[in-house]
Amino acid sequence: MKLVVRVKLLPTPVQAAALEATLRACNEAATWAASVAFEKEARRPLELRKHTYAEIRVRWGLGAQAAQHAIKKTCDAYTTLKANLRAGRYGRPGTRRHIRAAGKPVAFRPLAAQPYDDRMLSWQHQARTVSVWSTAGRLKNMAFTGQAEQLEFLAAHRKGESDLVCQGGKWFLIATCEITEAAPNSHPAGFLGVDLGIVNIAATSDGARHCGRRINRKREQDRKLRSKLQKKNTKSAKRRAKKYAGKEARRNKDINHKISKRIVAEAERTGRGIALEELTGIRERARLRKPQRTTLHSWPFAHLGSFIAYKAKRAGVPVVYVDPAYTSQECSQCHHTARANRPSQAVLSCRVCGFVDHADHNASHNIAHRGWMAWVCGAQSTAPELTLIAGVLDAAEPVTASDDSSSKPGHSRPGS
Incomplete structure (x- = not known):
């Protein structure tokens, strides 16, 4: 099964500026690709790539992998939107909210998360540094930190893509880890x-x-x-x-x-x-x-x-x-x-x-x-x-839960 570990990056001011410029460029490219996908109804990666890949490379200066991820992120956003519309999360068809959600292209925030694969990001676990691709070139020896248990888990199980995220002016990498599932209990006692x-x-x-x-x-x-x-x-x-x-x-x-x-x-x-x-x-x-x-x-x-x-x-x-x-x-x-x-x-x-x-x-x-x-x-x-x-x-996480059983019981449960 897959879990993620969030580690905090410690970039220098120059590195932080380069990361911000990279996110802005990737999300501007993804927003433009989303408008093209909406106009031409091309919402599959291969089909959308034919219309957008070359211009994204030239116009925003993204590398090959970054351009591919921007296009894939756009297609994934439309897939999620379609599922939410079908599930009724934007109201019933014909309502104002439903029409507003389905009637315009998807747009990405300027600092929305950007996926990185192993060609764009490399980890040096012993030195606790990463090498990150950016529009300003490769940013090497960028320090990261986290809890000791998390970093050990990351070094042992990291596999797949990582997301670069900016939250409150702080930079994080959300890394995917693949772990072996426990043997399921096929004969539960109840x-x-x-x-x-x-x-x-x-x-x-x-x-x-x-x-x-x-x-x-x-x-x-x-x-x-x-x-x-x-x-x-x-x-x-x-x-x-x-x-x-x-x-x-x-x-x-x-x-x-x-x-x-x-x-x-x-x-x-x-x-x-x-x-x-x-x-x-x-x-x-x-x-x-x-x-x-x-x-x-x-x-x-x-x-x-x-x-x-x-x-x-x-x-x-x-x-x-x-x-x-x-x-x-x-x-x-x-x-x-x-x-x-x-x-x-x-x-x-x-x-x-x-x-x-x-x-x-x-x-x-x-x-x-x-x-x-x-x-x-x-x-x-x-x-x-x-x-x-x-x-x-x-x-x-703490082992104990906030259980206030001593207070007077009350009940107001949904759906029954």
Whole structure:
């Protein structure tokens, strides 16, 4: 399977200027190629290369490999756009947002990431330096740094392309690493059900609840601050908004890493698989009150699911996805399903057998049961094939998760 390691570059001012000029040239060329692809409807690499390769080489002074990557990046962007349009992420066909997304060429940010292959980038792991191609020539002896575990992993497993990225004025290389997967557990002792929600981000059938109350309060404060700065619209407000840009996303990713790591470790320790909800299209199906909509649309549930999937794949833990319909209204003891079983958001009280439990815990048991039944009926692990995971390796993550189980339980889960 493939993972990535992000290492920080330490360029001199001259090298940094050359890297910036290189990214700008590559992205200008890719944006122009995207307009040609849109005009001529040539969105395959070979077909687009016939129209753009020679001019990109002459007009922007890119090398052969850089020009090839700019063209391929353009085609990949159109492939992604087509998939997003088909999945409904820009609304339904005919809506203003859908028309705006499909009716104009793709454009790249001036400092968007640029892929580098082994012909354009070479690593000297002992000296901790890299040699990078640029429009100003080869930049040699550029230092890089990172955590010791990451650098050891990079030296042992790096294979394939690396992306040059500029974030907040700092330069990074995101390097692809190929690792051997653990032998999958073909005879799990059972399944650990995971119920995803808003008040409780994740609740497992073992009784663990990763509470999101404190997280949601902090996110609400961030939204209010962002709105206040946008309304003020002064230079200092813009400077402060830029400082805090991406802070919430980084916090969410860190929390999802911790939660997923704990869930996978528990499943591996007990020899079980993991059963997750299939939440594709949840934003279209869920009907929530207005105050809950922002929380639903902003929390990265798919991100958490992908983290669980790839960590499980590394550990050899099978993962299956089940239909989440009515898991919060179904009694996990007698399996009677009725809306009346939910007297409140946090409690399930079965009208037939009288069983009472926390709604999230009950739903996770139903998910675990459905996961086991799917496995018995012949379903194999449906963890998606991972290509890249943005961020750092698990070796740099804390082992413990932010679990606030002592707070009062609450429940507001999407889609059921």
